[in-house]
Amino acid sequence: xxxxxxxxxxxxxxxxxxxxxxxxxxxxxxxxxxxxxxxxxxxxxxxxxxxxxxxxxxxxxxxxxxxxxxxxxxxxxxxxxxxxxxxxxxxxxxxxxxxxxxxxxxxxxxxxxxxxxxxxxxxxxxxxxxxxxxxxxxxxxxxxxxxxxxxxxxxxxxxxxxxxxxxxxxxxxxxxxxxxxxxxxxxxxxxxxxxxxxxxxxxxxxxxxxxxxxxxxxxxxxxxxxxxxxxxxxxxxxxxxxxxxxxxxxxxxxxxxxxxxxxxxxxxxxxxxxxxxxxxxxxxxxxxxxxxxxxxxxxxxxxxxxxxxxxxxxxxxxxxxxxxxxxxxxxxxxxxxxxxxxxxxxxxxxxxxxxxxxxxxxxxxxxxxxxxxxxxxxxxxxxxxxxxxxxxxxxxxxxxxxxxxxxxxxxxxxxxxxxxxxxxxxxxxxxxxxxxxxxxxxxxxxxxxxxxxxxxxxxxxxxxxxxxxxxxxxxxxxxxxxxxxxxxxxxxxxxxxxxxxxxxxxxxxxxxxxxxxxxxxxxxxxxxxxxxxxxxxxxxxxxxxxxxxxxxxxxxxxxxxxxxxxxxxxxxxxx
RNA sequence: CUCCCCAUAGCUCAAUGGAUAGAGCACUAGUCUUCUAAACUAGGUACGCAGGUUCGACUCCUGCUGGGGAGACCA
Numbered sequence: 001x002x003x004x005x006x007x008x009x010x011x012x013x014x015x016x017x018x019x020x021x022x023x024x025x026x027x028x029x030x031x032x033x034x035x036x037x038x039x040x041x042x043x044x045x046x047x048x049x050x051x052x053x054x055x056x057x058x059x060x061x062x063x064x065x066x067x068x069x070x071x072x073x074x075x076x077x078x079x080x081x082x083x084x085x086x087x088x089x090x091x092x093x094x095x096x097x098x099x100x101x102x103x104x105x106x107x108x109x110x111x112x113x114x115x116x117x118x119x120x121x122x123x124x125x126x127x128x129x130x131x132x133x134x135x136x137x138x139x140x141x142x143x144x145x146x147x148x149x150x151x152x153x154x155x156x157x158x159x160x161x162x163x164x165x166x167x168x169x170x171x172x173x174x175x176x177x178x179x180x181x182x183x184x185x186x187x188x189x190x191x192x193x194x195x196x197x198x199x200x201x202x203x204x205x206x207x208x209x210x211x212x213x214x215x216x217x218x219x220x221x222x223x224x225x226x227x228x229x230x231x232x233x234x235x236x237x238x239x240x241x242x243x244x245x246x247x248x249x250x251x252x253x254x255x256x257x258x259x260x261x262x263x264x265x266x267x268x269x270x271x272x273x274x275x276x277x278x279x280x281x282x283x284x285x286x287x288x289x290x291x292x293x294x295x296x297x298x299x300x301x302x303x304x305x306x307x308x309x310x311x312x313x314x315x316x317x318x319x320x321x322x323x324x325x326x327x328x329x330x331x332x333x334x335x336x337x338x339x340x341x342x343x344x345x346x347x348x349x350x351x352x353x354x355x356x357x358x359x360x361x362x363x364x365x366x367x368x369x370x371x372x373x374x375x376x377x378x379x380x381x382x383x384x385x386x387x388x389x390x391x392x393x394x395x396x397x398x399x400x401x402x403x404x405x406x407x408x409x410x411x412x413x414x415x416x417x418x419x420x421x422x423x424x425x426x427x428x429x430x431x432x433x434x435x436x437x438x439x440x441x442x443x444x445x446x447x448x449x450x451x452x453x454x455x456x457x458x459x460x461x462x463x464x465x466x467x468x469x470x471x472x473x474x475x476x477x478x479x480x481x482x483x484x485x486x487x488x489x490x491x492x493x494x495x496x497x498x499x500x501x502x503x504x505x506x507x508x509x510x511x512x513x514x515x516x517x518x519x520x521x522x523x524x525x526x527x528x529x530x531x532x533x534x535x536x537x538x539x540x541x542x543x544x545x546x547x548x549x550x551x552x553x554x555x556x557x558x559x560x561x562x563x564x565x566x567x568x569x570x571x572x573x574x575x
Numbered sequence: 576c577u578c579c580c581c582a583u584a585g586c587u588c589a590a591u592g593g594a595u596a597g598a599g600c601a602c603u604a605g606u607c608u609u610c611u612a613a614a615c616u617a618g619g620u621a622c623g624c625a626g627g628u629u630c631g632a633c634u635c636c637u638g639c640u641g642g643g644g645a646g647a648c649c650a
Contacts, residue, residue, distance in 0.1 A: 032594055042593060044630080054630085079630095080594065124650075164650065261650095288648060297578080298646085305648045312650050341579060342645050368580080369644075376643090401613070421613090433588070436580070438643065445587065445600065449613050452588085452599040459613050467610045508591070520589060523598075534606090534615045575613070 001070075001093045003500060009070050010083055014041060017064045018050065018057070030497055034490060037075065037082030038090070038497065044079060054079030087493070091484040091552070094499050098555040103562055106503040107149040108510070112330075115153045117323055118144055120335035121253070125162040125240040126170045127195035129247055130377060130384035131441060132337065132370050135430045137253045138568060139367055140335040142431060142515040145566045150510045155327055158255040159319065162237050163262040166198070168218040171232055172211065173197035173204070183239050189388065191243025194236050195379075202380040223309070247387055251423060252568060259319060265310050267318030272303045275354045296349050298342075303350075316347050317354075324358055331361045333513065338366040338436070365513050368438035385441060394422035394447060401449060402575075417572055421455050424569045428454030431567055432519035452523055454569055457560060460526040462575040464557040467538050469573075471550055486545045487552060491532035495556060498525045502559055506566075515567055522563045529556055 011026045024046075031040045043054035043061075050057070058076035065074045065081075072084040098105045120140025123129055129137075144154045174197045183193035205211045221229040248254070272289055275281050281291040287306035293299060303314055320332065334344060344364035351359030370377060370385075377384045398418040402409065429446045433439050449455040487496075498521075505521045508514070538549045561571050 027591085029591095029593090036594080040594090044593070047630085077594070161650070166650065286648090290648095299577090302648050307648090309648085311648060337644095338580065339644055340650090343650090345579090346646095366580085371643085405611085405613080437588080438581070440587070442587065442600090448600080450599090451613090453613085455613055456599095459611080463611060463614085470610060504591090512591095516589090520598085523589095527598080530614060531616095533610080537610065539610045575611075 001089070002097045003094060003503065006070055006085075006090065006093055009068075010039065011041070013065050013068070013071065014046075014061055014081065017061050018046065020046070020049070024049065030501065031080070031082050034493060034497075036077060036080075038085045038493070039500075040080050040082045042080050047079075087488045088483075088485040090500075091487050091492075091496055091548075092482075094496055095484070095551050095555045098499065098558050099551070102558060103565075105558060105562060106506045107151075108503055108507050109151045110510075113151040113153065114330040115155070115327065116147060117155045117157055117327055117329040117332045118147075118335065119157045119159060119333070121248075121255070122159040122161060122336070123244050124166055125160060125191075125194070125237050125244070126166045126198045127240075127379050128189070128191035128243060129387040130379065131387065131390065131430075132377060134251070134387050134390075134426065135367060135370060135439070136335055136337070137248070137251060138427050138430050139365070139435060139515065141253050141568045142427075142566060143333070143335070143365070143513055145568065146506070146509045146515060146518075147513075149506060149566065155257060155329065156255045157257045157259065157323065159259045159261060160241065161261050162241070163222070163265055165215055165219050167233065167237070168215045168222065169201040169205075170194050170198035171229075171236055172215045172218055173201035174236060175232065183243075189243045189246065190239030190241070191247070192386075192388070193243070194240040199380065199382040250388075250391060251427075252570075259322075261315055264319055264322060265315040267322060268310060268314035268316070269304060269308070269318070271317055271321060271354065272314065280353055280355075291350055291353065293346060293349055293353075296353075298346055298349060301346050301350070313343065313347055313350070316343075317350065320347070320351060320359070320362065321356065324356070329358075329361075331363060332358075333363050333365050335365045335367070338368055338438075340364075341366050363513075365435065367435040368433070370439045370441050372441050373443075390446075391422060391426065394425055395419055397447060398422045398425075398449065398455075405575075417575065420570045420572050421449065421458065421575070424454030424458050424564075425449055426454075427567060427569050428457070428519060431515050432523075434516050435514060454564075455575075457522050457526045457564060458569075458572055459575050460529055461557055461560045461564075461571045462573060463533065464529070464553045464560075465573040468550065468554060468557070470539055471546075481544075482547050482551060483544045484548055486548045489536065491528065491535055492549075492552065494528050495525070495532060495552065498528060499555060499559060502563075509566075518563050518566060522560055525556065525560065529553070 007028055010028065014026060015022060015024060026041055028039045028041060031037050043057040046057050047054040055078055058079050058081045061081050062074045062076035065071065067073060070086055070089055072086045075082050118140060121133065121137050123133060140156070144156050147154050177200065178197065183190045186193060201211065218229060222233060272281065276283070276289060281289055281303060284290050288302050289304035290300055290302050293301060301313065302311060305311060323332065336344065341364065348359050348362050351362070372383070372385065374383065395418045398421040399414055402414050402417050425448070426446070432452065505517050509517050538546060538553060541549060564571055
């Protein structure tokens with residue numbers, strides 16, 4: 001018997017007791033107080049269906065439902081039916097299912113498996129990534145992992161914004177003040193090297209507005225494929241990308257397909273010209289091509305400049321169509337910050353107006369901005385929390401903590417653990433917020449390894465592994481000798497309940513594109529385990545209890561590992 | 576001026592329209608000769624304001640106040 005069978009069986013007893021149609025949807029809840037029961041069903045929906053008071057229905061069912069192979073007893077509290085389950089059956093079902101399914105545990109196959117193009121990251125090649133990009137990268141990666149558990153095929157896509165006025169700004173600054181330095185000669189990571197010139201440009205342009213014109217001239221030269229300009233562009237771009245890719249590697253983020261704006265930016269133009277012929281948009285008096293979206297609750301939007309060149313949205317129109325042709329996905333998800341909410345509303349609407357039906361299945365996963373105590377992050381002024389810097393800072397902190405605890409540890413092992421712990425703290429910190437929520441960055445909180453943090457969960461996992469190692473049963477298996485009726489104290493029941501609902505949590509993450517539910521969940525699971533740990537012994541318990549508890553904690557470890565991996569976080573066997 | 580997002584404890588965040596609104600941080604006092612104290616235990620405080628829908632609202636709707644973002648031939 002598995003978890004699904006148990007749920008169905010409980011629901012079925014209620015359906016039968018009331019002669020409800022078998023497709024009548026009933027959901028199981030957890031009662032607020034464990035003393036009330038193990039699982040519950042509320043009667044409000046049933047009451048609507050059979051026009052009786054929910055209290056009467058609950059009372060009726062609690063009298064009528066008999067104990068069976070799963071249900072111990074039934075009680076009603078007002079309009080709620082509370083079920084007490086037979087502990088041994090319940091524990092055995094859940095724990096053995098986890099043991100059998102391992103990393104597949106909790107995965108729910110959607111009826112229709114979809115092909116999904118997931119665009120995330122999309123960096124500019126004129127600067128290194130900062131905290132906001134990390135949020136994007138972590139969200140995108142985690143979401144890809146989570147959606148895969150539902151059987152969806154995910155194509156992770158990156159769009160490198162390697163062209164445009166912002167790129168020319170750093171190029172111009174280098175031309176003027178670079179003195180032929182290189183990132184190698186200065187021993188600076190490529191993206192930082194380029195980013196420094198971008199910041200320098202923005203500083204100098206304050207004193208000398210003429211520089212902006214020069215940057216625009218440079219852009220024109222670039223578009224005309226001027227040899228010297230292209231050479232400089234290629235050099236600086238290669239450096240910047242090299243640096244960005246190093247950061248990707250460090251944080252464990254990958255892509256299935258990478259697009260370069262410089263290669264595809266002209267693509268949207270033809271689509272717009274075709275739409276023009278069909279009168280879906282129009283040429284303004286000054287020659288620019290515009291679309292009127294006021295009928296759709298939006299504004300007018302320029303699609304092509306008077307000189308025929310592309311604007312930002314032009315290339316997005318082109319790329320979305322290109323990707324549709326290449327992959328024929330069921331859904332496209334764009335992971336992009338909330339400051340572009342309007343842009344994507346307009347983009348999807350324009351595509352629909354142009355007759356691309358698939359645009360209805362495009363979705364902008366908008367996430368909130370990160371602000372610093374001083375205010376908004378500003379790349380152009382260098383007022384940012386740099387991604388590489390904060391990772392390094394956290395690794396150093398983690399290293400200190402590790403050495404404090406294990407002074408004799410091998411240096412390589414220290415480095416390895418420090419990296420895992422630092423990234424865990426950072427990833428967990430950024431993922432535990434609901435994506436839509438803005439984050440007020442608090443340096444101390446984010447650098448912490450204690451409390452509601454990734455390392456806390458990792459620590460819980462390491463504790464379990466330590467017990468399993470000492471038990472000589474690193475993988476306590478299903479065994480007919482295991483007597484699950486030995487389990488049943490408050491902490492054990494609470495742990496089992498949480499394992500029981502894991503797949504519901506995961507399903508919500510899939511449905512709502514939201515990894516944060518998993519964060520909340522593993523924190524709670526870890527807390528409950530740590531309470532159990534302090535109150536009850538595993539290794540010192542008598543034989544049959546010990547064995548059952550080993551299976552329980554092993555199952556918890558599996559679920560923690562699964563969850564952390566879905567968040568892009570590695571576990572450690574020792575900390 | 577218009578549109579979008581947000582408002583919960585001193586601070587940072589949780590809470591599929593349902594039972595007594597939860598964590599962490601900070602503060603106080605405890606717990607390591609016992610499976611790793613990155614842990615645990617005990618202390619108390621909150622749904623911005625005003626209406627509405629509902630058997631039932633932190634959750635949905637309207638208005639207001641306050642904060643953030645957008646409405647560029649920037650990306």
